[in-house]
Structure formats: C-alpha cells, structure tokens
Amino acid sequence: MKKRKRRKKNKKGFVAAVAVILISGGGLYGVMDYLDSQGIPAKEAVGKITDLFQKKKDVASSTVAEGEMYVTFLDVGQGDCTIIQTKDGNMMIDAGNNSWGETVVAALDERGIEELDYLILTHPDADHIGGADNVLREITVEKVLMPDVENDTVTYTEVENLISEKQIPVDHPYAGAEYALGDAAFTVLCPQADGVSENDLNSSSVGIKLVHGENSFVMCGDAEAEAEQEMTAQFGTALECDVLKCGHHGSSTATTPEFLAATDPTWALISCGKDNSYGHPHAEVMAALEDADVQVYRTDQQGTITCVSDGKELHWRTEHE
Numbered sequence: 001m002k003k004r005k006r007r008k009k010n011k012k013g014f015v016a017a018v019a020v021i022l023i024s025g026g027g028l029y030g031v032m033d034y035l036d037s038q039g040i041p042a043k044e045a046v047g048k049i050t051d052l053f054q055k056k057k058d059v060a061s062s063t064v065a066e067g068e069m070y071v072t073f074l075d076v077g078q079g080d081c082t083i084i085q086t087k088d089g090n091m092m093i094d095a096g097n098n099s100w101g102e103t104v105v106a107a108l109d110e111r112g113i114e115e116l117d118y119l120i121l122t123h124p125d126a127d128h129i130g131g132a133d134n135v136l137r138e139i140t141v142e143k144v145l146m147p148d149v150e151n152d153t154v155t156y157t158e159v160e161n162l163i164s165e166k167q168i169p170v171d172h173p174y175a176g177a178e179y180a181l182g183d184a185a186f187t188v189l190c191p192q193a194d195g196v197s198e199n200d201l202n203s204s205s206v207g208i209k210l211v212h213g214e215n216s217f218v219m220c221g222d223a224e225a226e227a228e229q230e231m232t233a234q235f236g237t238a239l240e241c242d243v244l245k246c247g248h249h250g251s252s253t254a255t256t257p258e259f260l261a262a263t264d265p266t267w268a269l270i271s272c273g274k275d276n277s278y279g280h281p282h283a284e285v286m287a288a289l290e291d292a293d294v295q296v297y298r299t300d301q302q303g304t305i306t307c308v309s310d311g312k313e314l315h316w317r318t319e320h321e
C-alpha cells in the first residue's frame with residue numbers, strides 16, 4: 001500500500017515538473033536536463049513522455065462529463081454503427097459489417113467503454129450485425145435489444161449463438177417501450193407488434209427516439225416508408241427531433257416527405273459507404289433534405305462523426321471536413 005502511494009506521488013511529481021518546464025518555455029532540452037538530474041535514462045524518458053501524452057489522449061476521448069452525452073456515428077463503410085455515451089451508461093446501435101468488427105471494438109476501447117448497458121441490433125442484416133460477434137466476445141453487454149425475427153445466415157447464427165452462450169438477456173421491444181440510459185432515455189418507435197416479418201427484415205428494424213435534456217435523436221435502422229407511416233400515425237408531433245438519422249442509409253425507400261415533416265429535424269445524419277453500389281444516399285432524399293433546410297452530415301464524406309449534447313445545445317465534431 002505504502003509503496004503504491006509513493007509511486008503515485010513520484011509520478012505526479014514527474015508530470016508536474018515536465019509541465020512546469022514546458023509552460024515556462026524550457027522546451028525539450030529543459031525536460032531532458034530535468035530527467036538527467038533525476039537520473040532517468042533517455043530511453044525510459046521517451047517512454048514516460050509518450051505514456052504521458054497517450055494517457056492525456058485516452059482521458060480526453062473517454063471522459064464524458066456530468067450532464068453530457070456523446071453520440072458517435074462510426075464510419076463503418078456501407079453499414080451502421082452508433083455509439084452513445086453518457087456519464088452513467090453506454091449503448092451501441094448496430095456494429096457494421098463483419099469486416100469492421102475489430103474497428104468497432106477498437107472504437108469502444110478508445111472511448112474506455114468496457115460495458116454496454118444496451119446493444120441494439122436493429123435487424124439481422126450483415127451490415128448491421130456483422131461486427132456484433134467481435135463486440136459480444138470482447139465487451140460486457142448487459143442487454144440486447146433486437147426484433148423477434150431470424151435470418152438464415154452464418155453471420156446471424158454466430159451472433160445468436162454468442163448471445164445464448166453468454167446468457168445475455170434479450171428484449172424484443174415494440175413501439176412505445178421505454179428505457180433509461182444514464183441521464184438520457186429512449187422510446188422505441190418501431191417495429192409494431194405485427195410489423196415484424198422474415199420477409200421484410202428492414203421494416204422489422206428497432207427504431208428509437210433518444211432524448212437528452214432538450215436534445216433528441218430519431219434513429220430507425222433500415223425502417224422504410226410503411227414503418228415511417230405507422231410511426232407518424234402513432235407518435236405524431238412526438239417524433240420531432242434535432243437529429244434524424246436517415247433510414248436505410250439515405251435510400252429513397254425511407255425518409256419520406258411525410259416522415260421528414262413529422263420529425264422536422266435541424267440536422268440529418270447519413271451512414272453509408274463511399275461510392276457504394278446502391279447509390280446511397282439517393283438524390284430524392286438529398287433534395288428533400290435541402291428543401292427542408294436540414295444540415296446533412298455523412299459518414300462517407302466526413303468519416304466518423306460525433307455529436308455532443310449538453311442537454312441544451314448540440315456540437316458536432318467530424319473526422320474529415
């Protein structure tokens with residue numbers, strides 16, 4: 001115990017000394033002199049300094065302050081993966097395609113996320129659940145939310161097997177269900193109980209409205225026009241939000257003019273791959289967003305995009321311009 005305490009104190013002293021030298025304009029030579037005076041060899045010193053900056057970076061990317069929420073739309077090419085962090089709870093919606101599994105786990109690591117309160121797998125298509133096996137293997141998942149529908153693929157079977165192997169509780173939520181996540185909360189918007197079908201996996205998608213203070217996000221996987229119509233009928237003006245994640249990667253099968261009017265977003269987010277073979281986002285959707293004066297963020301153009309909520313305002317950070 002004593003030993004640990006002393007080491008900590010020494011480390012603090014080292015950090016403070018380096019900081020003082022740098023702030024007072026002593027530069028690298030000043031730091032080297034100090035290290036020399038402490039009898040720390042150059043190689044070890046470089047390691048310590050790297051460690052110091054690395055720590056700083058880790059802390060910066062993992063700390064969500066009290067009252068903040070980070071919503072990160074991870075660039076996973078043609079697919080979806082959204083990470084939501086609050087001070088007291090984390091969640092992920094979808095995990096990208098199979099080939100992105102390691103990237104997704106690395107993104108969780110970088111943010112210091114070892115546990116997810118919820119993993120929402122919107123629907124069992126590969127571009128949404130492909131990386132989920134990596135996540136389930138590496139990260140503690142408290143609960144999985146997914147529609148009550150199967151897909152006859154190796155990818156689906158792998159994910160399903162891992163969920164039962166690890167005995168993770170699974171909810172098959174329907175429109176109207178409510179959940180808490182730290183100081184945020186979300187309401188399930190879709191699917192309807194009779195809307196889940198193996199013949200239409202997209203419209204079986206679990207979609208949510210996430211609310212943090214005065215800020216809100218509507219994110220509905222690949223739910224298409226029919227599901228959007230049902231949401232509009234059931235929720236009406238309660239669909240209004242600040243950020244709409246366009247359904248089905250910006251396909252014209254979703255983000256209908258009626259749904260766009262009902263959600264009335266300030267910002268839209270489109271998660272799709274660069275030069276994808278589907279032509280996402282479709283021109284009709286982009287035109288409708290422009291007409292409605294909605295500012296658009298796209299993972300194919302801006303890479304990973306993070307939206308920071310303080311409960312009142314939203315601030316955006318993008319990987320590329």
Ligand SMILES: [Zn+2]
Nearest residue numbers: 125127222248
């Ligand atoms: Zn998709």
